[in-house]
Amino acid sequence: MSTFPGSPRLVKGAIVGLDAFNPLASVIVFQYNPDTMTRQLEARMSGGEGGDRSEALRLSGPPKETITLSVEIDATDQLEQGDRQAATTGVHPALAALEMLIYPKSAKVISDVVLARFGNIEIVPPEAPLTLFVWGPQRVLPVRLSRFSITEEAYDTQLNPIRAKVELTLQVLSYADLKLDHPGYTMFMAHQIAKETIAASHLKNSAQNFSMPKLL
Numbered sequence: 001m002s003t004f005p006g007s008p009r010l011v012k013g014a015i016v017g018l019d020a021f022n023p024l025a026s027v028i029v030f031q032y033n034p035d036t037m038t039r040q041l042e043a044r045m046s047g048g049e050g051g052d053r054s055e056a057l058r059l060s061g062p063p064k065e066t067i068t069l070s071v072e073i074d075a076t077d078q079l080e081q082g083d084r085q086a087a088t089t090g091v092h093p094a095l096a097a098l099e100m101l102i103y104p105k106s107a108k109v110i111s112d113v114v115l116a117r118f119g120n121i122e123i124v125p126p127e128a129p130l131t132l133f134v135w136g137p138q139r140v141l142p143v144r145l146s147r148f149s150i151t152e153e154a155y156d157t158q159l160n161p162i163r164a165k166v167e168l169t170l171q172v173l174s175y176a177d178l179k180l181d182h183p184g185y186t187m188f189m190a191h192q193i194a195k196e197t198i199a200a201s202h203l204k205n206s207a208q209n210f211s212m213p214k215l216l
Helices: 076-080 082-088 090-102 106-116 183-207
Strands: 014-018 026-029 037-045 059-075 130-132 138-155 159-170
Touching: 014 090, 026 090, 076 082, 076 159, 082 090, 090 138, 090 159, 130 183, 138 183
Parallel strands: none
Antiparallel strands: 014 026, 014 130, 037 059, 059 159, 130 138, 138 159
């Protein structure tokens, strides 16, 4: 990392889990920002093949967006600096924080077992914390961590992983997926409005260099 005084301050990406009873359930700041990120958008259309022709271009909602990226976690620098946690557990804490985003809380599991034994037949499945994908000020998105794979690449003498690569698949949650009073609903709307503003600025700059072809 450059120590040049004039170098820009690097903004790091992060995944943040928010819980009603634990405002910061998980905070995973990327140690190294990934070089690439893949975003796949699938339009939500009302009209399908063979359907009403008047509905061919009608949108039923925002696109379904899936984000995939690879994140590297490395405790080598911390070990060289004598960090006690890195020496004791390696990168286990960061991996555990990610995994807990898709685990039901153990207290809820135990509570449900007790209720079931007392004959309670209506047990509500637990909710995952509201998970946010933070990628700079322009993109703070509510997401569902739908899948991830962990490749542990090195271990210390106690078999704690000290280096790992995590492949993340995130499903963006839009206002089509969330209730009106859910905080993620408002977050996505703010994201879309900001995107519309950016798109409008691009249109203004591009219009000067574009001439509309004549339509027959």
